[in-house]
Each structure stands twice: as structure tokens, then as C-alpha cells.
Amino acid sequence: MPKSKKETPPPAAEDSAPEGAPPKRRATAESMASRQREISVSEFFTKNRHLLGFDNPAKALLTTIKEAVDNSLDACEEAGILPDILVEIHETTAPARTATKPAKPLEGAAPAAPAGASRFRVVVEDNGPGIVKAQIPKIFAKLLYGSKFHRLKQSRGQQGIGISAAGLYGQLTTGKPVVITSKTAKGRPAFRIHLRIDTKRNQPDVFSEETIDWAKDHGTRVEIELVAAYRGGRTGVREYLEQTVVANPHMSLAYVSPKGERLEFPRVTSELPREAQEIKPHPHGVELGMLHTMLSDAAGESVKDVLVASFSRVSPAVAAEICKVAHVSAKTPADRIQGEDLERLHKALGEVKVMAPPATAVVPIGEALLIEGLKRRFSRAEFYASTTRPPSVYRGNPFVVEVGLAFGGDLPVDEPADIMRFANRVPLQYQPKACAISESVYQTNWRGYDLQQPKGGLPVAPLAVAVHLASVWVPFTSEAKEAVAHYDELLREMKLAVQECGRKLAAHIRARAHLQREEKRRSLFERYIPEVASAISAILDVPKDKIEKPFFAALPNFVRFADEPAAPPDGGGAPPAVASPSPSDAPRRSPPPPVKGKGKGRATPRGEQLELL
Amino acid sequence: MAAKKITPKRPSGSGTKRTERDTATLGKIEKLARGALAQATRGDNPGVDIRTRTLANVSFNQKRKIIELGDRTQTREFFNVAMARKFMQTMLVASGCKTLIGEGKTVSIRQMFYMTKHTLPGSSENTFEDQSESDPIIEDLEVGIDALREELHLFANRRGLVVGKLVVNDAGDEIDLSRMGRGGWGIPSICEPDALSFVKNSAEFILLVEKQAVWHRLNEDRFWEKHNCILLTSEGQAARGARRLLQRMATELKLPIYALVDNDPWGLYIYSVLKQGSINLAYESMRMAVPQVRFLGMSAFDYKKFSMPKAAEIKLTKEDVTRAEQMKAYPWFKDAKWQREIQATIDNGFKMEVDALLTKRISFITEEYIPKKLRDRDYLQ
Numbered sequence: 006m007p008k009s010k011k012e013t014p015p016p017a018a019e020d021s022a023p024e025g026a027p028p029k030r031r032a033t034a035e036s037m038a039s040r041q042r043e044i045s046v047s048e049f050f051t052k053n054r055h056l057l058g059f060d061n062p063a064k065a066l067l068t069t070i071k072e073a074v075d076n077s078l079d080a081c082e083e084a085g086i087l088p089d090i091l092v093e094i095h096e097t098t099a100p101a102r103t104a105t106k107p108a109k110p111l112e113g114a115a116p117a118a119p120a121g122a123s124r125f126r127v128v129v130e131d132n133g134p135g136i137v138k139a140q141i142p143k144i145f146a147k148l149l150y151g152s153k154f155h156r157l158k159q160s161r162g163q164q165g166i167g168i169s170a171a172g173l174y175g176q177l178t179t180g181k182p183v184v185i186t187s188k189t190a191k192g193r194p195a196f197r198i199h200l201r202i203d204t205k206r207n208q209p210d211v212f213s214e215e216t217i218d219w220a221k222d223h224g225t226r227v228e229i230e231l232v233a234a235y236r237g238g239r240t241g242v243r244e245y246l247e248q249t250v251v252a253n254p255h256m257s258l259a260y261v262s263p264k265g266e267r268l269e270f271p272r273v274t275s276e277l278p279r280e281a282q283e284i285k286p287h288p289h290g291v292e293l294g295m296l297h298t299m300l301s302d303a304a305g306e307s308v309k310d311v312l313v314a315s316f317s318r319v320s321p322a323v324a325a326e327i328c329k330v331a332h333v334s335a336k337t338p339a340d341r342i343q344g345e346d347l348e349r350l351h352k353a354l355g356e357v358k359v360m361a362p363p364a365t366a367v368v369p370i371g372e373a374l375l376i377e378g379l380k381r382r383f384s385r386a387e388f389y390a391s392t393t394r395p396p397s398v399y400r401g402n403p404f405v406v407e408v409g410l411a412f413g414g415d416l417p418v419d420e421p422a423d424i425m426r427f428a429n430r431v432p433l434q435y436q437p438k439a440c441a442i443s444e445s446v447y448q449t450n451w452r453g454y455d456l457q458q459p460k461g462g463l464p465v466a467p468l469a470v471a472v473h474l475a476s477v478w479v480p481f482t483s484e485a486k487e488a489v490a491h492y493d494e495l496l497r498e499m500k501l502a503v504q505e506c507g508r509k510l511a512a513h514i515r516a517r518a519h520l521q522r523e524e525k526r527r528s529l530f531e532r533y534i535p536e537v538a539s540a541i542s543a544i545l546d547v548p549k550d551k552i553e554k555p556f557f558a559a560l561p562n563f564v565r566f567a568d569e570p571a572a573p574p575d576g577g578g579a580p581p582a583v584a585s586p587s588p589s590d591a592p593r594r595s596p597p598p599p600v601k602g603k604g605k606g607r608a609t610p611r612g613e614q615l616e617l618l
Numbered sequence: 619m620a621a622k623k624i625t626p627k628r629p630s631g632s633g634t635k636r637t638e639r640d641t642a643t644l645g646k647i648e649k650l651a652r653g654a655l656a657q658a659t660r661g662d663n664p665g666v667d668i669r670t671r672t673l674a675n676v677s678f679n680q681k682r683k684i685i686e687l688g689d690r691t692q693t694r695e696f697f698n699v700a701m702a703r704k705f706m707q708t709m710l711v712a713s714g715c716k717t718l719i720g721e722g723k724t725v726s727i728r729q730m731f732y733m734t735k736h737t738l739p740g741s742s743e744n745t746f747e748d749q750s751e752s753d754p755i756i757e758d759l760e761v762g763i764d765a766l767r768e769e770l771h772l773f774a775n776r777r778g779l780v781v782g783k784l785v786v787n788d789a790g791d792e793i794d795l796s797r798m799g800r801g802g803w804g805i806p807s808i809c810e811p812d813a814l815s816f817v818k819n820s821a822e823f824i825l826l827v828e829k830q831a832v833w834h835r836l837n838e839d840r841f842w843e844k845h846n847c848i849l850l851t852s853e854g855q856a857a858r859g860a861r862r863l864l865q866r867m868a869t870e871l872k873l874p875i876y877a878l879v880d881n882d883p884w885g886l887y888i889y890s891v892l893k894q895g896s897i898n899l900a901y902e903s904m905r906m907a908v909p910q911v912r913f914l915g916m917s918a919f920d921y922k923k924f925s926m927p928k929a930a931e932i933k934l935t936k937e938d939v940t941r942a943e944q945m946k947a948y949p950w951f952k953d954a955k956w957q958r959e960i961q962a963t964i965d966n967g968f969k970m971e972v973d974a975l976l977t978k979r980i981s982f983i984t985e986e987y988i989p990k991k992l993r994d995r996d997y998l999q
Contacts, residue, residue: 526699532738533706536745537654537664537696540709544651544716555659556696562661563697 072167146209290401387413404476445499782848
């Protein structure tokens with residue numbers, strides 16, 4: 006990362022020279038050159054840790070856990086293992102500085118713990134495939150090292166910067182090394198390695214390593230000690246974990262909070278998400294620079310061949326068409342395409358009609374499982390619904406939006422709806438206002454679904470909405486991965502998904518209101534029947550019960566759909582009030598339930614209705 | 619006040635004797651109950667057919683000059699949120715009436731309200747919240763089973779006073795209406811022949827005044843003695859007793875009847891109800907309407923005729939004008955003379971109370987106004 010020669014002379018100070026005199030030279034190219042040197046990524050991080058989500062002690066704790074858990078989940082899924090994850094946070098009294106061997110004096114070390122912050126030891130342990138011993142130092146103690154950056158495949162982590170940044174943060178604030186324990190298979194040894202990052206060289210520094218006995222068959226355990234603050238609320242660790250549990254129904258989680266509370270979320274499905282396919286870039290999303298690199302790397306091949314080989318959905322015919330549109334001969338050697346040719350080719354790539362990228366690259370949670378996920382967190386809601394949109398594309402990247410919601414029950418009635426944002430199953434907790442996902446919820450007219458919504462605000466209802474964006478490349482607004490950027494295509498799909506789900510909710514709310522009306526009617530008649538019966542009994546000299554009986558028997562003929570034949574909630578024959586997702590693989594919005602022949606009995610057994618209310 | 623109503627022609631309410639009429643009424647009540655039960659048993663919606671008592675379902679019989687109830691009926695269904703309560707109330711009242719007939723007793727409609735009012739078990743809801751709820755139900759029942767109020771052993775609070783040259787027999791007591799002092803004889807709420815009969819009449823006409831105060835003025839001036847008539851007040855809108863009595867006097871005594879009401883739309887409507895019946899009780903018109911009643915006053919034209927002072931005027935309100943326009947549209951006021959009369963009030967822009975005649979002199983009404991109107995045959999019919 007070449008640092009610019011930015012030591013530009015400061016503007017001439019007014020008193021430094023008489024007017025008109027040429028400014029005095031202060032540095033020569035040579036003297037400047039002596040100061041120009043490479044900056045290590047670690048050094049860059051030290052100064053710019055806010056970029057990666059370590060701006061304050063509370064956020065640092067969250068980011069550390071998040072990076073570790075994300076990595077664990079990615080690893081488990083890639084290996085085809087159902088993840089069992091343990092997260093522990095222990096508050097450690099800051100030991101006397103001498104207790105540990107003081108690390109090298111740390112440049113940029115955090116000032117003594119800021120107000121409200123103290124020391125924590127974070128432990129994240131998984132049952133994943135483990136890590137080969139030789140790779141451990143690089144993965145955990147070298148920034149920008151990983152397996153995910155160089156491929157187009159849906160995963161939680163993207164750059165390979167997170168976990169090592171967390172380790173670095175710990176090291177900078179406490180001087181403590183990162184401790185990694187890993188085991189790759191039963192019968193193999195487990196290694197425990199203490200690591201530091203040499204911030205100058207961006208190289209791992211193995212502090213100590215040992216072989217230990219570990220009861221686990223395989224897995225990885227990360228321990229990082231850091232100065233941080235434990236907070237509750239929307240941006241807290243617990244919120245993160247609970248949301249993660251929603252988006253990952255196949256994950257089993259145990260959490261031990263700093264106060265020693267233990268939370269357990271056993272998995273609700275043993276179905277692993279389908280493995281995401283790695284794909285080649287799609288011609289519609291490629292940037293000029295990237296195209297240039299692709300072409301120059303393929304010396305000796307023709308443009309056409311390179312296009313076919315490097316891009317997704319580009320057949321020889323399509324490649325020929327692209328070349329034609331770009332006025333470039335298909336046989337031109339790839340590395341010779343430069344300048345205007347390159348620009349025309351880039352333009353042509355975006356213009357020619359190409360099939361959408363394969364949707365297999367994107368793995369949604371699925372409608373049924375999203376509801377199962379929601380139930381883990383909102384177990385006592387009254388209604389659940391979900392919608393998974395068909396795959397779509399922005400800038401050549403396939404993506405899927407899905408929305409799930411929980412409504413009613415013990416959710417707070419008078420508060421704005423709870424919005425959970427997920428990108429590739431990772432909860433986004435910061436910067437809601439900057440995020441396209443929030444935007445899609447705000448822009449939806451919830452009043453149309455019979456909810457209250459202050460102008461320009463969130464609906465005020467016992468409602469929790471989860472919006473998940475799954476994509477091979479999620480466009481975040483910053484490296485801290487806090488908010489999704491506003492791409493029109495994304496926003497449109499999100500809104501469609503929210504609306505589709507909203508309609509399901511509206512159908513439920515209307516059906517519920519109808520039932521309540523019915524219930525009111527029923528109780529009215531039930532109150533009056535004894536009166537009518539005793540009057541008729543007095544008139545006819547017939548015992549009262551002989552009259553009540555036929556009246557009560559006739560009642561069900563009139564209480565159910567007497568007013569209007571209210572359509573049953575979306576999703577048809579599902580049991581009342583329980584979520585009615587369309588089958589999880591349904592390609593499109595579920596077709597309206599067949600109305601014809603719907604013998605939705607007038608006489609529904611009583612208990613069934615009361616159950617809901 | 620006179621004559622507390624006692625069960626007709628029966629020394630006491632022993633209840634053992636049941637008239638044929640009672641038996642017939644009981645049959646109607648039982649039919650109603652049996653019908654509802656049968657419908658429920660079939661799984662149908664139990665209902666009571668009630669002819670609707672609305673302007674849309676009454677018509678003016680041009681030949682008989684009375685308002686008649688049409689055939690349009692509404693079924694009051696039990697399994698209908700809007701009607702369930704009223705259905706229940708109808709059954710309660712029916713049951714109450716059965717009890718009355720069975721025990722041979724008669725109660726006021728207010729007493730019926732209390733007889734049938736109670737709190738529904740397990741709620742704070744009453745079968746009837748107040749009498750304004752039960753009164754229409756009684757009327758519904760009358761129409762629904764085609765029984766008269768007295769057949770249901772019910773009566774309304776009596777209203778109306780009478781004095782004059784007539785002797786009647788009420789429940790066995792002979793009453794000389796010319797010897798009633800200042801108070802007059804209170805008209806019973808039920809004036810059917812089985813309880814009330816005319817013994818001796820020497821009157822030549824009947825004068826009905828709207829207001830008790832006017833009646834009092836005339837009685838004190840012994841108007842009825844001087845003019846040999848029967849003097850009656852309906853005390854506002856005429857109750858059924860007064861209307862029935864008036865009709866029987868008209869037909870049995872064959873006397874002309876004059877009505878004196880205020881010169882405003884409300885006064886005219888009182889006259890109108892006497893004459894051809896009301897919308898609400900259109901089913902009773904046959905027994906109550908007296909088409910031959912003459913409208914003696916006050917006419918809008920009396921203002922000039924009698925050179926009334928400005929002080930007699932009361933400005934017409936917007937409501938008055940609206941009501942007057944409505945009246946103009948009634949089929950029974952379609953005659954040119956009525957249109958002229960009503961229009962004159964509107965054009966005058968003021969109304970006049972009968973009492974306003976006192977702006978002239980205390981007994982102007984007795985000594986001049988009525989005699990002159992009668993002499994001049996200055997009335998409408």
C-alpha cells in the first residue's frame with residue numbers, strides 16, 4: 006500500500022516570508038524518500054481500527070465474538086458438520102502488568118481502559134474441522150489472510166481480516182497473546198498455540214505451542230483477552246447471539262455471559278444449509294480493472310477463450326457476440342486488449358444479454374427453517390410467516406432476499422417493530438439508518454396490512470421482522486460490515502419480500518379480527534339463549550333445557566361465517582394461527598389456496614378457535 | 619286523579635275467568651313461541667315477522683282517509699347480532715303478557731318494563747336498560763302477533779282530560795262528566811266497549827284542545843256548559859286512550875269534533891294523528907283515526923282575522939320550517955287548502971300558540987275566538 010508522498014508543504018504561513026518571495030524549500034526529494042516506506046496492514050489497523058469495528062470497547066467485544074463465531078459457522082458448514090458452538094465471556098481482573106511477560110512495548114497501545122471498560126477473556130469453541138497446525142498462525146495472526154477472499158462463494162466472512170484483527174486488538178489492549186486450540190480428527194493430537202502478531206511485518210509470531218489432550222474429536226477453540234465493555238441492548242453480544250440463532254436454525258449454541266448465566270439454544274433442524282457453489286464472476290458485474298487483470302493474466306489465449314473461461318454464463322456464442330458489440334476481434338490475444346478496446350469490451354460485457362448467474366451459488370435459509378429460527382427467539386408469538394424470494398441479480402452477483410416475521414403473543418404491543426437484519430446469516434447490529442434492509446422495512450406501507458405506522462417510521466405493533474440477504478458478494482457500506490449499500494435491485498427485492506410477507510400477516514390479522522368478531526357474536530348469543538329459553542319455556546310450559554338444547558345446537562350454524570366468507574389465511578389448510586409458509590422450495594409466491602370446495606366447516610369444533618385467542 | 623284502571627268488569631283480579639279474547643291472545647303468544655322453537659329445532663334461524671312501522675311502509679288510504687300499515691315485514695331473527703337482543707326482549711315481553719293473561723291482571727307498560735327487566739347472569743347487561751327500550755318492543759309484539767295492547771293486558775299511563783255534557787259508565791261506575799269540578803275526568807288508557815260505555819249524551823259537539831292550560835281556561839269559563847259540548851284535552855300528542863275515546867264518541871255519539879292546536883307544524887301534526895293516525899301506530903288507525911275531525915285552529919290566517927298583536931308571534935326556527943316542508947309532502951296534506959295553510963305559516967315566518975290569544979284578553983278565547991270560528995264555520999277538514 007504505497008503511501009502517497011503526502012507530506013506536501015503546508016500553505017505558506019503569512020508571516021514566514023515577505024510577500025512575493027518564493028517559498029523556502031523545506032525538504033528535498035531525497036530527504037522525503039528517506040521517510041517513505043511500506044506500511045504494514047497491522048500498522049494501518051492500529052491507527053484505523055474503527056474501520057474494522059473496533060471503535061469502542063463495547064463494539065470491540067461484539068466484533069471479536071462475531072468474527073470468531075462467523076468463522077466457526079463457515080468452517081463447520083464447509084466441512085458438512087452441524088455446528089455446536091460455545092461462547093464464553095469471562096471478566097478478568099486486570100492482572101498486575103508484571104504477571105505476564107510484558108510484550109514488546111506496544112506502539113499505539115490503547116490508553117488505560119476507558120471509562121466503563123474492563124478486561125474480558127473471550128472463548129469461542131466449535132466442533133468444526135479444525136485447522137492444520139501450520140496454518141493456524143497465519144489465519145489468526147496475519148491480517149488479510151484467508152480462503153474466502155479469492156473466490157465468489159456465499160460465506161459469512163469475506164476478506165480474512167476479522168479474526169486476526171480481533172487478536173490484534175486484544176494484543177494491543179492487553180498485551181496478551183491469542184490462544185488457539187485445534188484438533189482435526191479423532192486420534193490426532195490437539196495443538197494449543199499462543200500467538201502474537203508482529204505488527205511491523207504483518208507476520209505471526211508463535212509465542213508458545215504445545216500438544217494437549219482434548220476430549221473433542223475435532224474443533225477449534227479461540228481465546229482472546231481484550232479490554233472491552235459488556236453491554237446489553239440492540240448492539241450487545243447477547244442480541245448478536247440470539248439473532249444468529251434465528252438465522253442459523255441448524256446451529257446449536259451455548260453461551261456463558263460474564264455474569265455466569267448460561268443460555269442454551271439446541272438446534273431445531275439437523276438439515277445443514279446446502280453448500281453454496283463457487284461461481285465465476287458474471288459479465289454484468291465486472292469492473293474495468295478486474296477485467297484488465299483477467300485479460301493480462303491470460304497471455305497467449307484469445308479474448309473469446311478468456312471470456313468463456315473466466316465468466317459465468319458466457320458461452321462461445323455469447324463471447325463472440327460480446328466481441329462483435331465491442332468491435333474487437335474474437336481472436337485477439339487477450340493481453341493485447343488495452344485502452345479503448347478494453348473500455349469498449351467492458352461496455353459490451355454489460356450490454357450483451359447474458360443469462361443470470363446460477364442461483365445455486367446462493368443459499369437462502371428457506372421459508373420453513375426461517376420460521377423455525379424465529380421460533381427459537383420468539384417462542385411465544387401468535388403468528389409466524391416467511392417469504393423467500395426467487396434469486397435475483399445485482400451487478401452480476403446473484404442474491405436472494407428472504408423475510409420472516411413473528412407477530413403477537415408476548416411481543417410488546419406499543420413499541421416499534423423489532424427489525425433484524427442479516428447478511429449471509431450474519432446479524433447486522435450497527436448503523437440501521439444507513440442500511441438498505443431497514444430502508445425496505447421503513448418504505449413498506451404497513452398500514453395496508455392493518456398495522457399502525459407513524460409517518461416515515463416503523464410499524465408500531467407486536468412484530469419482529471427478520472430480513473436476510475444472501476449473496477455471493479454482499480455490498481456493505483464499509484469494511485466493518487455494518488450496513489448494506491443501497492443498490493436499487495437489492496432494495497426492490499427486499500421491498501417485494503417484505504410486502505409479500507406483510508400480506509401474509511395481513512391475512513392473519515384479518516382472519517383474527519374476524520374470529521374475534523365471531524367470538525363476540527357467539528358470546529352474545531350464548532348470553533341470550535337462556536333468556537329466550539326461559540321465556541319460551543314459560544309460554545309453552547316446556548322445561549327450559551328442552552328449549553335451550555335446540556337453540557345451542559343451532560348456534561354453530563350461524564356464528565362462523567355468517568357475516569362474510571372471510572378468506573382463510575394465506576397458505577390454505579394450515580392449522581389456524583400457526584405459520585403457514587409455502588413449501589420451502591416453492592419457486593414463487595405461493596399460489597392462492599384453492600377456494601373452491603373449501604368446506605371450511607361452519608361448525609368448527611369450539612376448542613380449535615379458542616386455542617388462538 | 620280519577621279512575622284508577624281496574625280489570626274490566628271484574629270485581630277483582632282473581633284471574634280464573636278468562637275471556638274468549640284472552641284465549642285467542644294466548645293462542646297467538648303460544649304460536650309465536652312454538653314457531654321460534656320449531657325453527658331452532660330445524661337448525662334454522664328463529665324469527666318473528668314484524669310489519670315494519672316506518673314511513674316507507676305506511677300508505678294513506680284515500681277512500682277511508684286513514685294511514686294504513688303496509689305489508690312489508692321484517693323478520694326479527696335471533697341469530698343476528700343486530701337483532702338478537704330485541705328478539706330476546708320480544709320473547710320476554712310475550713312471556714310477561716302470558717303471565718298477565720294467566721293471572722287476569724293488567725299492568726302499565728312501565729310496570730311491564732320492571733316485570734321483564736333483570737340482569738343477565740355473569741354480566742352487567744340488563745334485559746332492558748330503560749323503558750324507552752321496552753315500549754317499542756311492546757308495540758312490536760302487538761304488530762307481530764296481531765294483538766291489541768289491552769289484549770296483552772297492558773296499558774299506557776293515562777293522559778287527557780274530559781268534561782262536558784256526557785254520562786259514561788267506566789268499569790261499573792257511572793260518571794257524569796258535567797260534574798267533574800275543576801280537575802275533569804282523566805281519560806283511561808283503555809277505552810274499549812267492555813269497560814267503558816256511554817250512558818247519556820246531551821252534547822252537540824266535541825272540542826278537543828291540545829293543551830291542558832287551554833282546557834283549564836275553557837273549563838273555568840264553563841265553555842262546555844254555555845255551548846253544550848264535550849271539552850277534551852289530549853295534553854300534547856294524544857295518547858291511545860284519548861284517541862280511542864274520541865273515535866268512539868265520533869262513531870257512537872255521531873258528534874262533530876273540532877280540534878284546537880297551536881299554529882305550528884307540531885300542533886298540526888297532533889291534529890293529523892287524531893285525524894288519520896300515526897306512522898308508528900298505523901296498525902291501530904282503524905280503531906283510532908277519526909277522519910272527520912275538523913281543524914278549528916289556530917290557522918295561520920287567524921293572525922289577520924283577529925288582528926293579533928305583534929306580541930303573539932314566535933319566530934319560526936329552521937327546524938320548524940323543515941318540519942313544515944315535510945308535512946307538506948305527506949299525501950294526506952296534499953289538498954290545496956292544506957298546502958295553503960301550511961305555506962301560510964311558512965310565509966308568515968312565525969308561529970302562534972293558542973295561549974297567545976290571551977294577549978287580547980283573558981277570556982278572549984272563550985268569548986270571542988272559538989264562538990266566532992264556529993259561527994263562521996271557519997275550519998278545515
